[in-house]
Amino acid sequence: MSEALRLGIAGLGTVGIGVLSLLEEQRALLRQRCGRELVVSAVSSRDPQKNRGVTLGAEIVWHEDACALAKAANVDVVVELIGGSDGIAKQVVETALNSRKHVVTANKALLAIHGGALAALAESADRALCYEAAVGGGIPVIKAIREGLAANRFDNVYGILNGTCNYILTSMEKTGVDFNEALSQAQDLGYAEADPSFDIDGIDTAHKLSLLTSLAYGTHVDYPSVFIEGISQIGALDIQFAREFGYRIKLLGMARRTAHGVEQRVHPCMVPLGTPIAEVSGVTNAVVAVGNYAGQSVFEGPGAGAGPTASAVIADIIDIARKKILPPFAAPFSRLERLAPSPMELRHGAYYVRLTVVDQPGVMAGITAIMAEHGVSIDSIIQRARAPGEGVPVVIITHETEEADMNRVLAQLAALKQMREPPVRIRIEKL
Amino acid sequence: MSEALRLGIAGLGTVGIGVLSLLEEQRALLRQRCGRELVVSAVSSRDPQKNRGVTLGAEIVWHEDACALAKAANVDVVVELIGGSDGIAKQVVETALNSRKHVVTANKALLAIHGGALAALAESADRALCYEAAVGGGIPVIKAIREGLAANRFDNVYGILNGTCNYILTSMEKTGVDFNEALSQAQDLGYAEADPSFDIDGIDTAHKLSLLTSLAYGTHVDYPSVFIEGISQIGALDIQFAREFGYRIKLLGMARRTAHGVEQRVHPCMVPLGTPIAEVSGVTNAVVAVGNYAGQSVFEGPGAGAGPTASAVIADIIDIARKKILPPFAAPFSRLERLAPSPMELRHGAYYVRLTVVDQPGVMAGITAIMAEHGVSIDSIIQRARAPGEGVPVVIITHETEEADMNRVLAQLAALKQMREPPVRIRIEKL
Numbered sequence: 027m028s029e030a031l032r033l034g035i036a037g038l039g040t041v042g043i044g045v046l047s048l049l050e051e052q053r054a055l056l057r058q059r060c061g062r063e064l065v066v067s068a069v070s071s072r073d074p075q076k077n078r079g080v081t082l083g084a085e086i087v088w089h090e091d092a093c094a095l096a097k098a099a100n101v102d103v104v105v106e107l108i109g110g111s112d113g114i115a116k117q118v119v120e121t122a123l124n125s126r127k128h129v130v131t132a133n134k135a136l137l138a139i140h141g142g143a144l145a146a147l148a149e150s151a152d153r154a155l156c157y158e159a160a161v162g163g164g165i166p167v168i169k170a171i172r173e174g175l176a177a178n179r180f181d182n183v184y185g186i187l188n189g190t191c192n193y194i195l196t197s198m199e200k201t202g203v204d205f206n207e208a209l210s211q212a213q214d215l216g217y218a219e220a221d222p223s224f225d226i227d228g229i230d231t232a233h234k235l236s237l238l239t240s241l242a243y244g245t246h247v248d249y250p251s252v253f254i255e256g257i258s259q260i261g262a263l264d265i266q267f268a269r270e271f272g273y274r275i276k277l278l279g280m281a282r283r284t285a286h287g288v289e290q291r292v293h294p295c296m297v298p299l300g301t302p303i304a305e306v307s308g309v310t311n312a313v314v315a316v317g318n319y320a321g322q323s324v325f326e327g328p329g330a331g332a333g334p335t336a337s338a339v340i341a342d343i344i345d346i347a348r349k350k351i352l353p354p355f356a357a358p359f360s361r362l363e364r365l366a367p368s369p370m371e372l373r374h375g376a377y378y379v380r381l382t383v384v385d386q387p388g389v390m391a392g393i394t395a396i397m398a399e400h401g402v403s404i405d406s407i408i409q410r411a412r413a414p415g416e417g418v419p420v421v422i423i424t425h426e427t428e429e430a431d432m433n434r435v436l437a438q439l440a441a442l443k444q445m446r447e448p449p450v451r452i453r454i455e456k457l
Numbered sequence: 458m459s460e461a462l463r464l465g466i467a468g469l470g471t472v473g474i475g476v477l478s479l480l481e482e483q484r485a486l487l488r489q490r491c492g493r494e495l496v497v498s499a500v501s502s503r504d505p506q507k508n509r510g511v512t513l514g515a516e517i518v519w520h521e522d523a524c525a526l527a528k529a530a531n532v533d534v535v536v537e538l539i540g541g542s543d544g545i546a547k548q549v550v551e552t553a554l555n556s557r558k559h560v561v562t563a564n565k566a567l568l569a570i571h572g573g574a575l576a577a578l579a580e581s582a583d584r585a586l587c588y589e590a591a592v593g594g595g596i597p598v599i600k601a602i603r604e605g606l607a608a609n610r611f612d613n614v615y616g617i618l619n620g621t622c623n624y625i626l627t628s629m630e631k632t633g634v635d636f637n638e639a640l641s642q643a644q645d646l647g648y649a650e651a652d653p654s655f656d657i658d659g660i661d662t663a664h665k666l667s668l669l670t671s672l673a674y675g676t677h678v679d680y681p682s683v684f685i686e687g688i689s690q691i692g693a694l695d696i697q698f699a700r701e702f703g704y705r706i707k708l709l710g711m712a713r714r715t716a717h718g719v720e721q722r723v724h725p726c727m728v729p730l731g732t733p734i735a736e737v738s739g740v741t742n743a744v745v746a747v748g749n750y751a752g753q754s755v756f757e758g759p760g761a762g763a764g765p766t767a768s769a770v771i772a773d774i775i776d777i778a779r780k781k782i783l784p785p786f787a788a789p790f791s792r793l794e795r796l797a798p799s800p801m802e803l804r805h806g807a808y809y810v811r812l813t814v815v816d817q818p819g820v821m822a823g824i825t826a827i828m829a830e831h832g833v834s835i836d837s838i839i840q841r842a843r844a845p846g847e848g849v850p851v852v853i854i855t856h857e858t859e860e861a862d863m864n865r866v867l868a869q870l871a872a873l874k875q876m877r878e879p880p881v882r883i884r885i886e887k888l
Contacts, residue, residue: 164751166605174597177771320595340608
């Protein structure tokens with residue numbers, strides 16, 4: 027048997043503790059599967075006194091400074107579980123790679139923003155930089171795209187990448203509550219953070235999407251080019267109308283190679299009921315990859331939590347223990363392509379638009395005239411009666427049209443004097 | 458860039474041709490992803506004259522004898538696409554490994570029956586024996602269990618592993634036809650073979666299951682211990698009753714480690730509507746792996762066909778090109794465990810039983826007395842009226858009980874003089 031692989035765990039939050047307990051609980055199993063021992067030789071955390079419910083052996087070196095752990099002589103693999111795109115997490119990863127340690131991280135923000143530079147650093151140090159836990163929690167989707175489906179050109183790759191948003195949308199549908207109510211319930215249950223903006227504004231989804239895009243299309247990670255729209259404007263009415271039209275609302279991250287470059291978008295979508303992605307509920311994540319040979323593959327599982335994240339972190343460690351190391355973005359950094367972002371204005375598809383108007387004669391004529399002016403044709407339209415004085419919802423489903431035309435239509439609709447609230451637009455994705 | 462990897466393709470059926478066209482069409486993409494060229498240097502087939510719709514370069518050596526290809530000096534990887542558990546396929550794989558060539562195969566029958574010996578041979582030759590295409594078509598499920606979820610102890614692993622059976626069951630539900638009708642439609646459409654027994658009798662599912670079991674539990678492949686029951690006794694009535702009770706009938710392969718050893722079973726199951734596995738329709742395959750840390754992961758995609766199979770075959774070749782080679786069953790052969798099969802008689806769960814009886818006074822009393830005698834309690838019972846003289850269906854759902862008791866009950870019920878047809882038993886799996 028080869029010698030033990032020595033792990034330094036930087037960050038002892040929920041995930042760090044999950045990783046420690048998995049390593050402890052499944053020591054024999056991991057030894058069988060890796061052909062060598064995985065041992066924790068160092069840990070770091072800001073507060074070494076805190077009781078975490080795990081006992082750490084006396085042979086484990088404690089560091090208050092995570093960067094000291096990252097260059098410690100008794101560490102082969104640095105496991106970065108601190109989080110955040112900059113600051114200490116970035117320093118730890120850089121220090122580790124510069125000290126020729128392998129790195130395993132769950133940090134999607136760090137990789138979305140600095141993935142390119144860190145990949146180049148890892149390759150020049152001839153060390154691994156692995157991040158299975160950064161996307162899709164316990165679902166081994168990074169590996170599936172980088173290896174399992176590597177023979178394919180991908181028509182598109184998309185998914186539900188944020189459990190918080192999917193939980194909120196699912197609970198709005200199940201209970202009929204509005205967005206704010208669903209959010210605060212999610213916060214009470216620990217499914218949403220006190221400051222939920224990274225999740226509900228789509229940023230977390232965009233971070234993850236940018237990594238999938240790079241892997242699927244062999245391109246440089248390009249997070250700044252992702253089109254991002256969150257879910258906070260979705261109302262209970264939209265959830266209800268979606269269902270009437272045969273759709274369900276999901277926050278998707280979607281990547282596609284187009285004639286113009288690479289398209290990366292994150293926004294709420296109406297997806298047809300009965301498709302696999304529409305049936306994913308609660309905090310579950312799912313990724314769909316459509317390969318030109320493999321066809322449509324669907325990967326589904328818990329998107330977050332200590333257990334699934336620890337499972338993914340250890341999967342990376344097992345790869346390193348087995349000496350199965352690939353460049354971080356599958357192809358060597360020097361061979362990744364730099365493609366232009368495909369402009370969002372060229373998105374072609376149907377739209378759901380919900381307007382809230384004062385019920386006056388001529389309103390409908392005004393709305394439909396604007397749409398006609400820009401060549402946007404209407405598939406269906408619904409106006410519901412409300413109590414007098416209240417804004418009346420008018421819901422329109424368009425035929426397929428271009429985003430640029432819809433932008434012009436919506437700008438003009440928003441300016442109508444009978445408009446009581448900003449129009450809500452949700453893109454319909456046939457997928 | 459490393460030197461080219463030279464492939465010898467043994468067998469030019471649909472899959473072989475798919476592999477050739479993928480390699481040709483995606484040459485540049487594969488070069489980027491592998492960091493080296495994948496070239497076909499030899500092919501073999503029984504009929505070199507046949508027009509296959511692909512043109513093969515003059516530099517490719519044709520062999521009429523696949524074993525000659527398997528030891529040819531200009532071949533690094535032998536791709537065995539001949540099929541069959543013995544005969545020429547086995548000779549080709551053995552010859553290749555003995556000649557120190559890597560082997561990639563889609564042959565589940567071969568591995569289910571000779572996987573242990575071949576793995577030992579591959580390891581002693583220090584060469585790869587890869588078989589992603591053997592299970593789940595294009596879904597990279599072998600890799601997911603062997604690597605992506607390798608940190609987990611599996612509570613259970615199960616799936617829809619045969620597209621033909623799932624197609625037949627789906628079409629019985631959609632159209633209301635009986636089994637024989639659905640089978641002959643599937644044959645007309647090319648979804649079932651002229652001799653469909655390998656599929657409908659559950660043998661193909663059992664072959665695949667035995668491979669998943671070995672990977673998930675670190676045990677020797679043990680196909681002979683799989684409990685196997687096919688789908689040919691399922692009637693249109695069963696499909697209809699299943700739906701009434703909130704279930705759908707699927708042929709599942711299921712593996713689990715129990716206190717008694719390893720349980721491997723293949724049989725029709727009633728699974729609750731709304732679970733991921735119940736919603737998999739047509740020729741799609743799906744595998745569910747429940748890990749003690751990752752939770753429930755679901756993998757879904759096309760289970761067969763030239764494109765998906767070629768995708769999986771090339772994924773294995775890419776692993777070899779990237780020098781990412783593992784022992785065939787993840788842990789080295791010498792460290793695999795040999796566990797006793799867990800007896801089917803100990804299966805604990807609910808049962809659906811459909812009886813066809815002559816409608817005479819006292820029949821129901823007789824049936825229920827037999828069940829009471831063996832301590833099997835009844836959850837619900839339905840008797841439907843039929844035209845006079847016809848057998849009357851009596852459908853019973855039991856509470857959870859043991860397989861051994863049900864076996865005794867069914868033997869006695871079958872012997873009742875009012876019984877018109879053999880009882881149909883379908884196990885209910887809560888999963």
